Amino acid sequence: MSLAKTLYDLQQIDLNIQKEQETLDDINRQLGESEALIQAKEALQAEKKHLAVTEKQQKDLEYEIDDLRNSIKKLNDKLYGGKEKNPKELVSLEKELEIFKAKLRQKEDDLLDLMTEIESVQDKIKIQSERLGKLEEEWRQEQKELTQRQTKVKSRLSELGRTRQTLASDIAKQTLELYEGIRVRKGQAVVKIEQGRCQGCRLNLAVNELQRARAGDLIQCSSCGRILCLS
């Protein structure tokens, strides 16, 4: 096999390595927590916090209602217990009782509103928990598949690396450096000659260039500098 052909094969391996490496980078980016999962967790967390706050409000309100009921009971006892006989005092007690009863009604209404809110928050939590569970299940499945793909790509990469090493060991250091240099500048270092043309820049090659290529010399296109390989 001519040196140009060996370099062409090396380039094919390098292109495959590049492709597999890009796939691996892509897999690595997808591994780990997804944005959707993080958002779903945060939304659930926020709703649970909301529930804790409203439940605390409910307890406070229930205590206040208990206190009001106790006060009303005491006022009722005073008013109707028969001990208090002073009419002025009785009128004032009655007024006080009305105020407390109005307060109680207001607090009971507030409690009903709060309980409705708590129910709706609990519903939301239920829905969001189910959604999160589903997302986590999908995510676990996806991660499993990604890890399997990652293993395969890594194994293909090491296989390609070994093949490259074997091939490169037959090529002189100077030639390898020439190849690498063109590859960095042009992307493609070795191109085929087709119908007397360099397939890198599409220009016709000189007769002596073609002759030297046919003779197995390592030649570069005089126009674009790429290494030429007979197809």
Ligand SMILES: [Zn+2]
């Ligand atoms: Zn060229």
